[in-house]
Every structure is written in C-alpha cells, then in structure tokens.
Amino acid sequence: MAKQRVLITGAAGFLGSHLCDRFISEGFQVVGMDNLITGNLSNIEHLFGNEHFTFMNHDVSNFVHVSGSLDYILHFASPASPIDYLKIPIQTLKVGSLGTHNLLGLAKEKKARMLIASTSEVYGDPMVHPQHEDYWGNVNPIGPRGVYDEAKRFQEAMTMAYHRFHGVETRIVRIFNTYGPRMRLNDGRVLPAFIGQALRGEDLTVFGDGSQTRSFCYVDDLIEGIYRLLMSDHAYPVNIGNPDEITIGEFAEEIIKLTGTAQKVIYKDLPKDDPKKRRPDITKAKELLDWSPKVDRSEGLKRTYAYFQTLSDEQLNETAHYNFEKYIKR
Numbered sequence: 527m528a529k530q531r532v533l534i535t536g537a538a539g540f541l542g543s544h545l546c547d548r549f550i551s552e553g554f555q556v557v558g559m560d561n562l563i564t565g566n567l568s569n570i571e572h573l574f575g576n577e578h579f580t581f582m583n584h585d586v587s588n589f590v591h592v593s594g595s596l597d598y599i600l601h602f603a604s605p606a607s608p609i610d611y612l613k614i615p616i617q618t619l620k621v622g623s624l625g626t627h628n629l630l631g632l633a634k635e636k637k638a639r640m641l642i643a644s645t646s647e648v649y650g651d652p653m654v655h656p657q658h659e660d661y662w663g664n665v666n667p668i669g670p671r672g673v674y675d676e677a678k679r680f681q682e683a684m685t686m687a688y689h690r691f692h693g694v695e696t697r698i699v700r701i702f703n704t705y706g707p708r709m710r711l712n713d714g715r716v717l718p719a720f721i722g723q724a725l726r727g728e729d730l731t732v733f734g735d736g737s738q739t740r741s742f743c744y745v746d747d748l749i750e751g752i753y754r755l756l757m758s759d760h761a762y763p764v765n766i767g768n769p770d771e772i773t774i775g776e777f778a779e780e781i782i783k784l785t786g787t788a789q790k791v792i793y794k795d796l797p798k799d800d801p802k803k804r805r806p807d808i809t810k811a812k813e814l815l816d817w818s819p820k821v822d823r824s825e826g827l828k829r830t831y832a833y834f835q836t837l838s839d840e841q842l843n844e845t846a847h848y849n850f851e852k853y854i855k856r
C-alpha cells in the first residue's frame with residue numbers, strides 16, 4: 527500500500543520540525559512547507575535527502591498548490607511569540623486567517639483531514655482558572671496580542687465552518703506554553719530569553735513582579751497529544767499542555783539553578799495585556815485521548831539546556847536572525 531501523505535506547514539519552525547520527525551518515524555510521506563520568515567532550515571536539514579521528505583518554500587497566505595494526494599494537513603505556520611507579533615503583525619493576521627482558508631480549501635479538494643494549531647491565547651487574560659475548552663476567553667482585539675489572538679479565534683471559526691458546512695474532517699488543538707530543543711533563542715519567549723541570558727552572562731529579565739504564572743509542556747509530550755488528537759474522531763477544540771503551573775519569578779530561579787549562572791534577576795515593565803495566569807484543564811485530553819504529559823519540568827529543562835549549549839557563540843549573540851524585512855512592506 528502506498529504511504530499516507532501529510533502536509534505540515536511551518537515545517538521549519540519549532541513545533542513543525544518536531545512534527546515532521548514524528549510523521550516520518552510513523553511511516554508517512556511528509557511534505558514540509560515554510561516561507562522561512564521565522565522558521566529556520568537548520569531545524570529540518572537532517573531530513574533533506576530523506577526519500578520520505580520534500581520541502582516547499584511557500585507562504586500559505588497565498589494560494590497553496592500541492593500536487594498528488596494528501597491524507598492529512600497540519601497547519602503550524604505562524605509567528606508565535608509576542609515579539610514576532612510586534613514585528614510582523616500583518617503577516618501574523620494573514621497566516622491565521624487567509625492561510626487557514628487556503629489550507630481548508632486544499633483539505634476539501636484533497637479530501638484530507640486537517641488539524642489546526644490553535645492556542646491558549648484564545649482565552650486571552652483569563653477570568654476562569656484553569657482554562658477549560660468551554661471558556662470563551664477574555665481577549666483585547668486591538669492590543670498588541672490582538673493580531674495573533676484574533677487570527678487564531680477566526681481560524682477556529684473558519685475551521686468549524688468548513689467542518690459543518692463542507693463536511694471537512696477537522697481537528698483543533700489549543701496549545702499551551704511549550705518548550706524544548708529547536709526553540710528560537712531570540713524569539714523573546716521566556717525560556718530561551720532566560721537561558722540565552724544565562725549563557726551570555728547577563729542578568730535574567732523578569733517582566734513585572736514575576737507573580738504571573740505559566741504552565742510549561744515539554745515538546746515530546748505535546749507532539750504525542752497532537753498525534754493522538756489527529757487520529758481521534760473529535761472535531762471540537764482540545765487543550766494540550768502541562769498543568770504544572772509556576773510563577774515566572776520561580777521559573778527564573780529554576781533557570782539560575784539549572785545553568786549555575788552567577789547572574790541575578792532584574793525586573794522590567796510587564797508588557798501590555800500579558801496574561802496574569804495560565805494553566806490548562808486537560809480533563810478532556812485525558813478522557814478522549816488517554817493523554818497526559820510524562821516529562822516533568824526538571825527533566826525537560828535539562829534536555830532543553832543541553833540543546834542550547836550546543837549553539838555557537840555567533841548563534842548565541844544573534845539578536846534577529848530572521849528574515850522579515852522583505853515581508854514587512856506588504
């Protein structure tokens with residue numbers, strides 16, 4: 527029997543590249559697509575030359591053509607950190623909205639099942655804690671995060687419309703904070719920010735008083751949850767994340783201990799609309815998918831730190847290696 531074929535958008539990104547690895551190891555033919563604004567080919571260069579992998583350099587906000595059959599589409603193309611939204615706000619809006627529309631059209635045409643990467647950001651600065659899938663959220667549409675949050679909310683609406691109106695098989699994963707090897711060191715997220723600072727001998731920048739919370743999931747656990755959701759028959763959103771909640775202040779102390787840095791914590795202003803707390807309610811994932819995270823934070827952080835230690839000094843000191851200039855005027 528011919529191999530099943532999957533299209534993964536955002537293939538050169540953090541999560542997309544791990545998905546490519548997973549689907550290849552499961553025996554799929556993988557088509558990876560990325561426009562390389564925030565993605566980096568070094569995340570997938572080990573797959574070049576693999577007969578089960580092909581790469582297409584394409585921006586999914588424009589019409590998407592893929593020849594041949596497709597059984598699954600996973601839409602993971604999007605800037606995904608607050609710093610990126612500020613630098614490329616229009617592209618962030620477009621990839622979540624127009625990009626999703628194009629890919630749903632492709633899924634309909636190919637009779638493929640499509641999974642979209644949604645986010646805990648759909649809950650905004652939540653008034654319900656922990657966040658359950660039935661909570662509708664508290665999002666500021668016109669704030670700096672609005673370009674991401676509203677694109678992702680629109681993406682969910684569009685996906686449900688294709689499911690209900692056109693009968694496309696769809697899956698929606700709401701991803702909570704995730705970390706692991708291949709995160710971009712300079713994307714502004716808290717974990718690479720702290721580890722980068724420790725490795726460069728700089729103080730660790732905690733925003734606000736550090737009392738805000740997050741709940742960090744190791745990438746392998748997340749990928750397992752996504753794989754199970756895709757193979758399930760559940761079309762409604764499912765939270766995937768690790769409910770082990772920690773304040774950012776405590777997290778900084780953990781990184782100081784992990785890296786053995788002699789530096790200290792310094793405090794900076796809290797960015798606008800920064801959610802005060804976040805923790806997934808994963809009851810649904812447990813019941814429907816028999817999934818729960820397996821890697822605890824101390825183990826996950828060790829593995830992630832080992833990855834960052836392999837980076838060169840040049841990579842460590844790069845402040846903006848990604849190629850957004852050519853897109854910014856659009």
Ligand code: UDP
Pocket residue numbers: 607608703714715716717719720731732733734738740774796797800801
């Ligand atoms: N944060 C911080 N210092 C940094 C970067 C981020 O204290 O150098 C904080 C940020 O304000 C937020 C938390 O860490 O409260 C998580 O930020 P991140 O950008 O990783 O993810 P998100 O806010 O999207 O959950």
